[in-house]
Amino acid sequence: MDPMTQSAQISSSQGFADGQNSAAKESKLSVKDLIHWRDPKKSGVVFGVSLLLLLSLAAFSVISVISYLLLALLCVTITFRIYKSVVQAVQKSSDGHPFKAMIDKDVSIPPETFRKHVDASLTYINRALKQMSRLFLVEDLVDSLKLAVVMWLLTYVGAVFNGITILILADILLFAVPPIYEKNKTQIDQYIDLARTQINTTIAKLQEKLPGAVKRSKTE
Numbered sequence: 001m002d003p004m005t006q007s008a009q010i011s012s013s014q015g016f017a018d019g020q021n022s023a024a025k026e027s028k029l030s031v032k033d034l035i036h037w038r039d040p041k042k043s044g045v046v047f048g049v050s051l052l053l054l055l056s057l058a059a060f061s062v063i064s065v066i067s068y069l070l071l072a073l074l075c076v077t078i079t080f081r082i083y084k085s086v087v088q089a090v091q092k093s094s095d096g097h098p099f100k101a102m103i104d105k106d107v108s109i110p111p112e113t114f115r116k117h118v119d120a121s122l123t124y125i126n127r128a129l130k131q132m133s134r135l136f137l138v139e140d141l142v143d144s145l146k147l148a149v150v151m152w153l154l155t156y157v158g159a160v161f162n163g164i165t166i167l168i169l170a171d172i173l174l175f176a177v178p179p180i181y182e183k184n185k186t187q188i189d190q191y192i193d194l195a196r197t198q199i200n201t202t203i204a205k206l207q208e209k210l211p212g213a214v215k216r217s218k219t220e
Helices: 003-035 040-059 062-091 100-104 111-136 141-160 163-183 185-209
Strands: none
Touching: 003 040, 003 163, 040 062, 040 163, 111 141, 141 185, 163 185
């Protein structure tokens, strides 16, 4: 193979890889930008749509919400299709199908992309299974007791809120907390450090008093 051709192929491959990495980086940053309200219009639309969807799920069943959304989408596309057909008939134009560009677009998922996401998900699943095994088999007594306390507190949360209500509150907090934290970062970090110090001190005292507790080394 000609060295110049080989060099051009390597450069194009590197450029494609860099483009993929930059696109992935931009997609990751876009979520952060949304919750920090870098673009108020986009953040407002995403927040409004997500909140409206959760409120709809709180009032109706999942099947009803999905059916209404798909029905609304179908009504829009059918109406637009008929409108364009009438316009083409009146103007005697031959523009063709209004959604031809979207119909011809390949929407299939590449096997490499699917395997990549499956492998990434498998890593998180294995990590979660290992952590669950560690907690429920009481490898560390203090960690298992902390989980028990959290589960006990969640029983009271579940008695007051249902799953959809918690998701609605989480959605509101997701878009409300980051900008508040960004504006008051110094003061909030001070309170967090104080709370963390107090919690670590309490846990250390508890570890010393509990029989059979596995004491963590300072390096951990």
